[in-house]
Amino acid sequence: MANLVEIRGLKVEAKTDANRRIEIVKDVDLDLVPGEIVALIGESGSGKTTIALTLMGHTRTGCSISAGSVMVDGQDVVQMSEQQRSRLRGAVVSYVPQSAALAFNPAKAIMDQVIEVTQIHGIMPAEEARQRAIELFRALSLPNPETIGERYPHQVSGGQLQRLAAAMALIANPKIVIFDEPTTALDVTTQIEVLRAFKDVMRRAGAAAIYVSHDLAVVAQLADRIAVLRNGEVQEMGQTVQILEQARHPYTRELIAAFEPHRAPVVLNEIDERRPLLDVENVVAGYGWSKIDSSLLVKAVDNVSLQLYEGRNLGIVGESGCGKSTLACAISGILPAVSGHIIFDGRELGPGYKERTAQQKREMQIVFQYADAALNPARSIDDILGRPLAFYHGLTGEAQSKRINALLDMVRLPTSLRGRRPGELSGGQKQRVNFARALAAEPKLIICDEVTSALDTVVVAAIIDLLRELQQELSLSYIFISHDLSMVQAICDKIVVMYQGKAVEELAVENMTQPQHPYTQLLFSSVPKLDPNWLDSLARERPILTA
Amino acid sequence: MTVETSSTTRRRPRYQIKVVGMLGLAIIVFWLIVAALGPHLAPYPIGDIVDQDYFGPMSRDFWLGSDYLGRDMLSRIVYGARYTLGISLAAVTMACTCGVVLGMSAAVAGGWFDSVLSRFLDAMSSIPSKLFALVVVSAVGSSIPVLIFMLAVIYTPGSYRFARALAVNIAAMDYITIARLRGEKMFHIITAEVLPNIIGPVLTDLGLRFVFIVLLLSGMSFLGLGVQPPAADWGGLVRENIDGLPFAAPAVILPSIAIATLTIAVNLFIDNLPVKIRDRSE
Numbered sequence: 001m002a003n004l005v006e007i008r009g010l011k012v013e014a015k016t017d018a019n020r021r022i023e024i025v026k027d028v029d030l031d032l033v034p035g036e037i038v039a040l041i042g043e044s045g046s047g048k049t050t051i052a053l054t055l056m057g058h059t060r061t062g063c064s065i066s067a068g069s070v071m072v073d074g075q076d077v078v079q080m081s082e083q084q085r086s087r088l089r090g091a092v093v094s095y096v097p098q099s100a101a102l103a104f105n106p107a108k109a110i111m112d113q114v115i116e117v118t119q120i121h122g123i124m125p126a127e128e129a130r131q132r133a134i135e136l137f138r139a140l141s142l143p144n145p146e147t148i149g150e151r152y153p154h155q156v157s158g159g160q161l162q163r164l165a166a167a168m169a170l171i172a173n174p175k176i177v178i179f180d181e182p183t184t185a186l187d188v189t190t191q192i193e194v195l196r197a198f199k200d201v202m203r204r205a206g207a208a209a210i211y212v213s214h215d216l217a218v219v220a221q222l223a224d225r226i227a228v229l230r231n232g233e234v235q236e237m238g239q240t241v242q243i244l245e246q247a248r249h250p251y252t253r254e255l256i257a258a259f260e261p262h263r264a265p266v267v268l269n270e271i272d273e274r275r276p277l278l279d280v281e282n283v284v285a286g287y288g289w290s291k292i293d294s295s296l297l298v299k300a301v302d303n304v305s306l307q308l309y310e311g312r313n314l315g316i317v318g319e320s321g322c323g324k325s326t327l328a329c330a331i332s333g334i335l336p337a338v339s340g341h342i343i344f345d346g347r348e349l350g351p352g353y354k355e356r357t358a359q360q361k362r363e364m365q366i367v368f369q370y371a372d373a374a375l376n377p378a379r380s381i382d383d384i385l386g387r388p389l390a391f392y393h394g395l396t397g398e399a400q401s402k403r404i405n406a407l408l409d410m411v412r413l414p415t416s417l418r419g420r421r422p423g424e425l426s427g428g429q430k431q432r433v434n435f436a437r438a439l440a441a442e443p444k445l446i447i448c449d450e451v452t453s454a455l456d457t458v459v460v461a462a463i464i465d466l467l468r469e470l471q472q473e474l475s476l477s478y479i480f481i482s483h484d485l486s487m488v489q490a491i492c493d494k495i496v497v498m499y500q501g502k503a504v505e506e507l508a509v510e511n512m513t514q515p516q517h518p519y520t521q522l523l524f525s526s527v528p529k530l531d532p533n534w535l536d537s538l539a540r541e542r543p544i545l546t547a
Numbered sequence: 548m549t550v551e552t553s554s555t556t557r558r559r560p561r562y563q564i565k566v567v568g569m570l571g572l573a574i575i576v577f578w579l580i581v582a583a584l585g586p587h588l589a590p591y592p593i594g595d596i597v598d599q600d601y602f603g604p605m606s607r608d609f610w611l612g613s614d615y616l617g618r619d620m621l622s623r624i625v626y627g628a629r630y631t632l633g634i635s636l637a638a639v640t641m642a643c644t645c646g647v648v649l650g651m652s653a654a655v656a657g658g659w660f661d662s663v664l665s666r667f668l669d670a671m672s673s674i675p676s677k678l679f680a681l682v683v684v685s686a687v688g689s690s691i692p693v694l695i696f697m698l699a700v701i702y703t704p705g706s707y708r709f710a711r712a713l714a715v716n717i718a719a720m721d722y723i724t725i726a727r728l729r730g731e732k733m734f735h736i737i738t739a740e741v742l743p744n745i746i747g748p749v750l751t752d753l754g755l756r757f758v759f760i761v762l763l764l765s766g767m768s769f770l771g772l773g774v775q776p777p778a779a780d781w782g783g784l785v786r787e788n789i790d791g792l793p794f795a796a797p798a799v800i801l802p803s804i805a806i807a808t809l810t811i812a813v814n815l816f817i818d819n820l821p822v823k824i825r826d827r828s829e
Contacts, residue, residue, distance in 0.1 A: 017563060018824045334724060353728050361730055374721040378743030387739070391729055424825060437725075 003071075004175060004208050005032035005055060010068035012050050012059060012232075024063065025050050025232040032176065032208050039211040039219040039240075041255070042229035043456040044427060048212045051229070052178045054078075055210065056093050057085040073175055090117035094174040098181040100165035104153040111149030114168045123172050136167040139204060140197040158320075159190035163197050170205055177202070179211045183218060187319040187483055188526040195221055195535060214456050216255055217528035220244060221535040228252045240532050258461040259486075259530055275346060276307040277477050278331070278445060283340035285330035286501075296338060300326035302501035303340070308445070308494075311471070313478045315488035317523065318498035324481045327498070328449045331479070332366045345444065362392050365438035369450035371430035375422035381408075381433055382418045388440040407436040410473075412466060428459035432466070439470070447479045452487050460484075464491055485527050489513075497523065561824045568819025574812035578805075582628040589622035594777035602788070602796035612797035614788050620798050623784055624805055630780035631809070634691060634764055638698035639757040645699070646706025647749055651737040653707075654714035655723070665711070672704035676763065684772045694773060698760050709752050713745040754817035758810040765806055781806050 012025035025047045032038055040048040053059060054070050057077035070077045073092055077085060089095075094117070097103045104113060115129035124132070130149070137145035140163040153161060162182055169177050179198070183191045199222055202209055213219050219226060220240055227237040228249060236249040247253045283304050288297025300323040308314045316324045329335035331342060333353030342349045344364060350356050368374040375384055385404045389395040395403055405415050411432040422430055431451060438446050448467075452460040468491060470476060482488050488495055495507040497520045505517040515521050528534065581588060590610075591597050598613035605612050611620040649668075653661040683697045717723065718741065726736050742749075765782020767773035774780045779787060784802035791799045 017822065018561070332728060334728065353730075358730055361728060366725070366728065368721040368725075370721065374725060376720075376722045376740055376744070378746075379739070383739075388729060391731070421825070441729075 002033075003031045004034045004036075004073060005030065006069075006071040007031070007051070007054070008069050008071075010051065010054060010070060011066045012047070012054065012063055013066040014063045021066075023066075023232060025054075027068075028232070028234055030227065030234070032210065034175065034208055035206050036225065037202065037209045037211055037223045039213060039223035039226045040229055041213055041216060041219055041226055043214060043458060046229040047232035048229050049180055050232075052180060052210045052212050055176060055178060056089050056095065057082075058089075087121070090174070091121045091123065091172050092174055093176045093178065094169035094172065095178045096162075096165050096169045096180065096182045099185055100161040100182075101153070101158060101185075103165055104161065106153050108152075109149065110151055110153060110156070110164055114149065114164065114171055117168070117172050121172065129171060133167060133171055136170055136201065137164075139201045140164075140167055141193070141200075142167075142197075157190075159186055159194050162186060162194050166198060166201065170201065170207070173205070174207055177207050177209045179209060179213075181213055184213070184215070188485075188528070189319055189522060191218070191528070192526050192535070192538065198222065199535065215528070216244075216259060216457070217530050217534075220530055220532045221528065228255070244530055244532065254458055256530065258457045276343075277310045277345060278306075278308040278479075279341075279343040280304060280306045280327075280331060281341040281343070283327070283330055283337045283342065285326055285335055285337045287335075289338065300501055301330055301337075304496075304498070304501075304503045305340075306496050306503065306506075308477055308479060310444070310477055311475055312494065313471070313480065313492040315480045315482065315492035315495040316498060317482055317485055317488055317495060319483060319523070322498045323501040324498050325449055328366065328447050328479070328481050332364060332447055333361075334366075358392075362441045363444045364447070365441050365443040365445070366447040366449060367434050367438050367451050370454055371427065371434045372422070374434050375430060375437075377421060377423050380419055380421055381425075384422070384433065385436055385440055388437055392441050403440070407440055410439060410470065411436045427455050428463065431455060431459075431463060435466075435470075439474070442474075443476070445477045445479065447481070449481045450483070451480075453482065453484060460487060467491065485524060562821040563824050564821045565819040567815050568821065571812040571815030571817075571819065574808055575816060578628055578632060578809055578812075581625055582632045585625050585629050589619075589625045591619040591622045593622060593626045594618070602791040602794050602798055605797055611801050614784070614798045615790060620784075620801060623779060624781070624802060627779055627781045627784055627802065628805070630691075630774045630778065631761060631764065631782070631806070634695055634698070634774075634780070635757055635760045637695045638702070638760050638764075639753060641695070641699035642702035642756060642760075643706050643749070643753045646703045646708075647710040647742075648737070649703075650707045650710030650712075651714045651741050651745075652733060654711050654718045655733060655736050655741065657718075661711075664707075668704040668707050671700075672708070676701045677766065680763065680767055681770070681772060684767070689772055689775055691774070694764065694767070698763065701763070702756050702760060706752060706756060710745065710749060713748055714741050717741045717744050750817050750820070754814045757813050761806060761810055 007028060007030040010025055010028045011023055013021045014024050015021055028051055030038070030051070040051060042048045050059065050063065054065060055072055055077070057070070057080055059065060065078050068078065072088065077088065080088070104110070111130060111133060114133045115126060118124050118129040119126060133149060134145050137148055142148050142160055142163055148156065156164065166182070182198070183194050186194060195218065211219060211223055223240050225238065226240050226243045228235045228243065228251065230251050236243065236247065236252050243252060244256070247256055283301055284296070284299060285301040286296035286299040290297060304327060306314065316327060318324050326335060330337040333349065333351065333356055336351035344360060347360070349360060353361060382404060385407055386400050389400050389403050404418065408415050408417065413429060413432050413436070417425065417429070422433065425433065452463055455463065464487060467478065471478065480488050480492055489512055493509045495512060496503050497505040497507070497515070497517065499519045505515060505520045507515060515524055525538070596617045597619050598609055598617035601613065601615050601617045603609055603613035603617065609619050609621065611624065614620055614623060649664060653664050679701060680697055684693065687693055723736060723740055726740050764773055764780060765785065768780050768783035769786040771786065774783055781802040785799060788796060788798040
């Protein structure tokens with residue numbers, strides 16, 4: 001069969017602010033036959049999205065295709081005029097973005113946006129397009145397919161919006177669909193529904209697809225073939241089963257190895273049962289305090305109690321909206337708890353951070369999910385790490401400089417990074433700086449709020465190892481807040497599962513893999529496995545939980 | 548991948564310089580020199596009637612012609628630069644400093660401080676600026692300190708609104724939360740954490756506001772309420788010589804050109820500031 005897509009010797013260049021050209025995609029060849037799903041997998045910066053976008057003749061600002069050809073359906077998009085390309089986009093090649101929430105216009109009804117492309121290209125009358133959209137909604141197992149199109153983007157959930165974005169991509173019967181990390185922003189429990197819908201609809205539509213992702217397990221469920229990318233080059237390419245079972249390239253093996261969290265043998269230190277480091281008792285926190293009936297409009301954390309002992313780690317897991325981040329805010333005092341007690345190191349803490357002493361604030365540090373937002377982009381690493389040293393310990397000049405070097409060394413970063421700004425570091429490096437800043441305070445407890453969810457699998461494994469080493473060196477305790485179960489299981493000796501604001505189950509190290517509560521069971525079974533048949537083997541009807 | 552050597556990180560930072568920005572800077576520097584060295588550059592004293600004719604053309608004795616009384620136009624423009632640049636710069640600095648500091652504080656502090664300040668300054672900005680200026684000048688009389696202070700008061704609310712809108716977005720970032728949790732004082736948060744992230748737009752705003760102030764000052768002088776004779780800023784020069792318009796006298800065109808070059812140059816410069824090149828992997 002003729003190839004639908006033939007990429008030959010593709011090179012993409014980017015220009016830096018010093019007018020230097022860097023090749024970000026180096027000599028890539030890729031084929032796609034009709035109806036096939038090829039996955040591009042690799043860490044961030046490996047060029048996977050850049051390659052996928054060239055199928056539409058598009059490069060991001062500052063980049064350009066410098067050599068090679070991209071034949072799509074017998075035509076070379078590199079040679080096309082911009083006008084010809086726009087005829088191609090949406091009609092022959094369509095795109096499903098990572099964040100559907102940003103891709104939809106909040107001011108227009110969903111239906112109008114889904115069928116917009118058929119109107120631009122004049123493919124079918126609006127009424128017919130609407131009928132087809134409703135069929136697609138049904139095929140994507142969206143609730144109320146007849147009426148969901150009348151809603152606005154903020155009236156549907158994230159998982160539904162992602163499926164609606166797929167409907168938007170498929171409406172014009174394209175030959176190729178590009179999926180750009182479409183499930184990365186979703187919870188594992190939602191991810192399953194979306195993946196299953198994608199798989200069904202792609203099977204029915206018979207379109208070919210390029211699936212861009214950094215998650216090998218997700219890709220294994222959908223793809224026929226996998227191309228492993230690194231530094232803008234294809235490292236290895238083959239059938240899905242072949243890549244998973246007989247990976248040849250060391251990088252692919254590393255990816256697969258990172259997937260199996262290597263749990264270090266847990267050596268639990270002796271603890272004093274009567275004196276936990278952190279004791280949270282019946283904490284209630286939320287938003288919208290009403291003075292009239294003294295209650296919360298939204299009770300995000302409902303009567304949660306937990307204990308953490310010195311030198312131990314506690315994991316808090318649950319899907320988005322379950323209140324786990326609000327709990328972190330309540331413990332750290334960002335959002336004062338409405339009732340309940342937080343006892344830290346034997347002393348009761350004030351509900352808000354303003355009511356806590358300087359020492360209490362110093363000993364409990366919080367590390368946020370997005371290092372991008374947690375590090376001031378306008379200041380150098382030197383300033384970012386120097387400030388807490390000066391603030392907490394009064395270190396200045398030479399002493400401060402020495403301590404900054406020691407901190408960077410602790411998080412395994414070269415000291416040559418000191419003059420750089422956060423924007424000039426990779427995601428993993430930024431998260432390390434974020435940790436170094438928390439360590440600068442010399443804390444007893446670090447609350448890690450989803451610290452690894454924005455990072456690549458291989459980087460996550462490295463960060464977990466680092467945290468474990470730091471714990472041994474500095475006798476720290478961690479609270480991990482995450483939706484990533486495998487990461488939490490790898491490092492914690494106790495897990496609290498939260499669901500709708502309540503702690504529904506507490507798992508100790510011995511029974512970590514045998515949950516009792518139905519929600520925990522659902523959560524555990526939703527974590528994708530490297531087995532390509534995993535998705536199909538799951539029970540068709542997943543239990544629907546009500547609290 | 549390229550290997551990082553210590554020499555690349557220690558090298559002096561290079562800047563990407565834009566030609567348009569430099570052109571703007573050159574014009575600003577030219578006018579600053581003119582303002583600074585005014586009395587030494589001017590061929591005649593400011594108030595002396597030196598030409599036989601009024602609205603005289605450009606000649607060897609009077610390079611830029613003469614005004615409605617026969618005074619040397621070049622000397623008057625050179626002296627006028629002092630008033631226009633000095634008053635406008637002082638006023639714009641005051642307005643933007645007050646506006647930006649208050650705006651950042653309101654965004655970071657929030658709560659009643661923000662509400663009270665915002666409503667108060669909203670009320671201020673609801674007063675038409677030219678009317679306000681006319682009333683103030685006719686009430687307390689026109690002097691240079693009064694002019695500066697009045698212009699600063701008029702342009703503070705706009706600057707405040709602008710800075711607050713920018714700072715509100717920054718104040719919601721996690722790094723501000725971390726600074727708060729650390730127990731940082733307001734001064735540190737606004738100067739070290741917020742200001743570096745909004746300085747670009749704030750400077751652009753300062754450039755625009757400078758232009759508005761030059762124009763309002765010129766407008767005031769045109770109405771006779773600005774700088775008082777025999778001294779005159781550029782706007783005043785335009786007004787004095789407006790009768791020369793039918794004669795195509797240089798006396799009315801040239802101060803207008805001076806105002807235009809200065810205001811355009813300030814904006815060219817601020818929109819094209821040199822950018823530090825941060826590509827280090829060479």
